[in-house]
Amino acid sequence: MTRSMQRVAEAVAGDPAGCAALTVTGLARLTGTSEATVVRTARLLGYPGYRDLRLALAGLAVHQQSGRAPAVTADIAVDDPIADVVTKLAHDEQQTLADTAAGLDTVQLGAAVAALAGAGRIDVYGVGASGLVAQDLAQKLLRIGLVAHAHGDPHLAVTNAVQLHSGDAAVAISHSGSTGDVIEPLRVAFGRGATTVAITGRPDGPVSQYADHVLTTSTARETDLRPAAMSSRTGQLLVVDCLFIGVMQRTYETAAPALAASYEALAHRRTPRTR
Numbered sequence: 001m002t003r004s005m006q007r008v009a010e011a012v013a014g015d016p017a018g019c020a021a022l023t024v025t026g027l028a029r030l031t032g033t034s035e036a037t038v039v040r041t042a043r044l045l046g047y048p049g050y051r052d053l054r055l056a057l058a059g060l061a062v063h064q065q066s067g068r069a070p071a072v073t074a075d076i077a078v079d080d081p082i083a084d085v086v087t088k089l090a091h092d093e094q095q096t097l098a099d100t101a102a103g104l105d106t107v108q109l110g111a112a113v114a115a116l117a118g119a120g121r122i123d124v125y126g127v128g129a130s131g132l133v134a135q136d137l138a139q140k141l142l143r144i145g146l147v148a149h150a151h152g153d154p155h156l157a158v159t160n161a162v163q164l165h166s167g168d169a170a171v172a173i174s175h176s177g178s179t180g181d182v183i184e185p186l187r188v189a190f191g192r193g194a195t196t197v198a199i200t201g202r203p204d205g206p207v208s209q210y211a212d213h214v215l216t217t218s219t220a221r222e223t224d225l226r227p228a229a230m231s232s233r234t235g236q237l238l239v240v241d242c243l244f245i246g247v248m249q250r251t252y253e254t255a256a257p258a259l260a261a262s263y264e265a266l267a268h269r270r271t272p273r274t275r
Contacts, residue, residue, distance in 0.1 A: 105215070157182075
């Protein structure tokens with residue numbers, strides 16, 4: 001760093017909250033430098049521009065005020081050692097889980113659990129990475145004796161949604177909240193009178209228009225080497241596990257024997273341990 005860049009770096013390190021409130025002009029004036037110097041410093045620190053640095057400073061200030069240690073950045077470079085990749089991903093996963101848990105509306109979650117526990121039939125919609133999460137939820141519910149199916153094919157999803165009625169339930173999983181192949185079957189299920197649930201990172205997205213209950217996941221930051229399909233899945237799986245455990249609790253008398261029976265039915269497929 002040049003001497004002027006050092007002044008900018010020392011200012012943001014010394015008072016992240018104060019600097020986060022400053023425009024690029026304000027920070028340049030505070031440090032006796034130029035706007036170009038502030039921008040160059042931000043880029044040297046690894047941010048695309050000053051706006052991104054301000055956001056990071058604001059996040060750091062929140063962590064300092066709460067007493068929590070700041071999370072390690074999840075920006076993974078192509079030449080990062082694998083040990084660094086493990087550390088960065090672990091921190092990012094932990095942050096995503098914490099953010100999802102903190103933002104999850106437990107009233108909405110409880111209502112969704114009640115709907116699934118009492119449903120005659122459950123459809124789960126998701127495509128791509130969200131489709132994998134949909135399959136995870138469906139197979140969990142199946143193992144405790146509920147009639148649940150995941151539909152990744154958009155045409156099949158709609159034709160199945162048409163068969164739903166009041167007393168059934170439908171769950172749509174879409175991080176963006178705007179996946180047409182997920183919204184369409186949920187809209188049909190909603191129109192047929194089924195109780196509908198949306199698991200999304202964008203609660204103001206179109207999918208929420210047809211959801212009786214909305215469960216929000218963390219909008220984890222997307223990077224070049226970790227697209228949204230990866231970062232969003234962690235929060236979705238947490239919500240799915242919360243739903244499953246909630247349903248298991250409500251239906252324990254029938255769910256526990258069903259789970260034990262499914263485990264026993266698959267026991268012969270496990271390879272015996274050899275000495």
